[in-house]
Amino acid sequence: MAWVLLSLLLLVLLSHAPSALPATTAAATTGLRVAITRTESPSSFTFKERFHRAVQRSRRRREVLKLAKCSRHDVEGVFKWGDGEYLIELAVGTPMQPITAILDTGSDLIWTQCKPCIRCLPQPSPYYDPSTSSTYSVLPCSSPSCSGVQHLCYQNLCQYGTSYGDNTETRGFLATETLTFGRKRVPGITFGCGIWNNGTLSDSTGIVGLGRGTLSLPSQLHPRRFSYCFTPDNSSSTSHLFLGSKAKLGRRHRRGRVQTTPMLPSPPAVPFNTYYYLPIQGISLGRTLLPIPKTAFQIKKDGNGGMIIDSGTQFTIVDPAAFGVIVKKILSLVHLPVDKSSDELLCFSWTPGLHRLPEMPDMVFHFDGANMVIPRDKYMLSDPDEGFCLAIVSGNGTSILGNYMQQNMNILYDLEANSLSFADAQCDQL
Incomplete structure (x- = not known):
């Protein structure tokens, strides 16, 4: 070999x-x-x-x-x-x-x-x-x-x-x-x-x-x-x-205050302490807390489950039980024809001039002591020629907060306090 x-x-x-x-x-x-x-x-x-x-x-x-x-x-x-x-x-x-x-x-x-x-x-x-x-x-x-x-x-x-x-x-x-x-x-x-x-x-x-x-x-x-x-x-x-003293949350935030949540230790079954686990409590769309089973984000004894934040994964991946609840809610909000050509993605047919993109509430990831507010254009993708698609996919095991949802967000990893802080920002102005 x-x-x-x-x-x-x-x-x-x-x-x-x-x-x-x-x-x-x-x-x-x-x-x-x-x-x-x-x-x-x-x-x-x-x-x-x-x-x-x-x-x-x-x-x-x-x-x-x-x-x-x-x-x-x-x-x-x-x-x-x-x-x-x-x-x-x-x-x-x-x-x-x-x-x-x-x-x-x-x-x-x-x-x-x-x-x-x-x-x-x-x-x-x-x-x-x-x-x-x-x-x-x-x-x-x-x-x-x-x-x-x-x-x-x-x-x-x-x-x-x-x-x-x-x-x-x-x-x-x-x-x-x-x-x-x-x-x-x-x-x-x-x-x-x-x-x-x-x-x-x-x-x-x-x-x-x-x-x-x-x-x-x-x-x-x-x-x-x-x-x-x-x-x-x-x-x-x-x-x-x-890195170091230059790592701090700037003052140019579009809305809201700085949010901070503790990072969880790696599960004992995961011997290589690489990942940054976040204490996710649930997900809301607008004012509606989605009925996601608590087991969907629990860290299991075999090391699976929970949620990590990762700059190397583009789209957010969630447990199938959570994904099903999110899809059901999205379908109730988006009154466009569902594109059935893809069986693994939730996409809608959308033609500019014929259809308007729907107004949709913010999605909120609720962490221990912090709420990450994600506007429509960071959890939905749109293209005038192709469609309107959910930028979240289903996957068994550990859930991943991907980099698409992290765009225009100033994210700070405090390694001494073992916490993650974040705030909306205009990243091109930092």
Whole structure:
């Protein structure tokens, strides 16, 4: 398999890479601001095709998260199956080499594709070349970081490897390097230098994990908090990620006050403490609290259930029992012909000039001590040529609050207080 091929060809990499250097320690950051861009939809796809692709990506993403619970040594990640992810721009090495990676609160490992590529996926920029960097250092197998990922040892060097739910794989060296965020250079960051990569990784070079695990960017930089604000998918403006002292909720909120809810610990049955669980109590549409069974969002003994917030999943996924109640209420509010061409999505036929989009109340996610208000255009999608569709899908297991509902919302993860705060914002003005 890939491990055998990788081991046979590691001598090629070692002949190009600098000798392992003493690892440096990542300095605590006083505050970072990083640009976030959004991957664009291919123009050849219609709205409905893009919608179906987005649903499939979200469901496959959920399967990746589900599979990640099987082993504490697996590295979880979201891959670019199309549009729908947010990318951050940074640089790696000395001298600096630019990379663009998927921002992912549902994984921990930071990794990028590297030269010399035994097998690499297409990407928009040159592959990172460790042989030209004076700050690149492969970690020995004795490093504590090495035990945090699935790995093998070769000449006492840590080789990481992981597989994903869509058969995407990445393998290479676990190393330390200097990362640059804007003008801020941070040495000694542990990352994966992927030299054998298979599957799909369109328009990005790798992943930056923001999860709770030890190898994530927040865990390595040790900020007390981080925040992001996603611009809408139809906006050309740049979003931003803030870490440390720069992470705070701004004053430009369109409505309402700042809401704060505690984040729940991972269930005991989930050995890898990556995900940010939220204490969801129920969902309303307008003034109506929907009759969703309490069991729909309960965390079960086997680790399934509950709700996590994830920047790498586009559409929100809820338990089938909750989905059925939501659909019933939507059908009572929208008096348009139901499009029966899709049996897995709730879509309505809509023709501008003939039909007006219905006025619909806000959807509210009720968390412990906080209410997340979601206007119509963040839980429904509309296209003048194709239709009017619910941006929520059904899925067994853990529910996921996706990035579509998080748009134009300033969201702050307080890692010290173990809480999530949020407020409506104009993200292009932050």
